[in-house]
Amino acid sequence: MTAPCAARLRTALRMAVLLAAILAVPRLFAQGPPYQTDDPVPVDLHHYEFYIFGSADGTPVEVDSIGPAFEFNWGAVPRVQLHAILPWGVAAPLNHPAYAAAGEGQGPAEFGLTDTELGAKIAYIKESRYIPQIGTFTMFEMPTGSYSKGLGVGKVWYRLPLWLQKNFGNWLLDGGAGETVVPQTGYRDFPYGGFLLKYTFAQRLEFGGEVFAHGKEGVAAPQTQAATLVDMGGVYHFKHNPNEQFLFCYGHSVAGQTENYAYVGMYWTWGKDAKPPDAVRGFLAQAGGRIGWP
DSSP: OOOOHHHHHHHHHHHHHHHHHHHHHOOOOOOOOTTTSSOOOOOOOOOOEEEEEEEEEEEEEEEEEEEEEEEEEEEEEETEEEEEEEEEEEHHHHHHHHTTTTTOOOOEEEEEEEEEEEEEEEEEEEEOOOOOEEEEEEEEEEEESSSSTTTSSSSEEEEEEEEEEEEEEEEEEEEEEEEEEEOOOOOOEEEEEEEEEEEHHHHHHHHEEEEEEEEOOOOTTOOSSEEEEEEEEEEEESSSSSTEEEEEEEEEEEEEEEOOOEEEEEEEEEETOOOOOOOHHHHHHHHHHHHHOO
């Protein structure tokens, strides 16, 4: 074999080995925040996630914002993640005359605790070379917000989605759909779903775009009509601690009712043998002192 042929053969073999490694051993990048499309990847066993974030979702009827909000996820058992969000927020009807006759978006702005979210993410099928990861992320929205002030639904309501994910090197594909069940006057059950494409640059910076759609949510909600949004966002991993991240996203409707979506937050993760980051421990200590934790 000539030298040029041998060199080309070695190059082809190296590329084949690299490609096989990428396809056969995919890295499971969990997604979810800051996007509306979620993922089927639970937190690793005996690992934790903590978010401090704010978000906003507005239509010509009303602008609802969340913040401050605190999210905690725990890898309780293999392939299962337990989830909780404690959110404060603002319900701000825009009092537009065009919606007054229908009783939509009328009243004063209110701030307070909104509905608390509890949930469980379960991975049923693990990702392989040809098969995506498949799982559910069932959520229970507990009625901790004031129904009379528009800060809560007043009854337990549910999100029932199915999510899929596939990794291709630095590219990630997420997608799925579900049904929101809201057994309350003025609200209605509605479907939702999304598709996300994300790319990771050098392990420290991620950019992604998604298409997310939902049905009519009822006259008591800001989203009185169906809408389809295109959102763009990203995640920055801090150099001093890659497990500390800054998250951001913004999107606007491209079909249906006019709607805007925004998210900004901080994220930390740690394992069972590590202490929570200082920022997380500081928050937990202050919260514990206020409500009488030891």
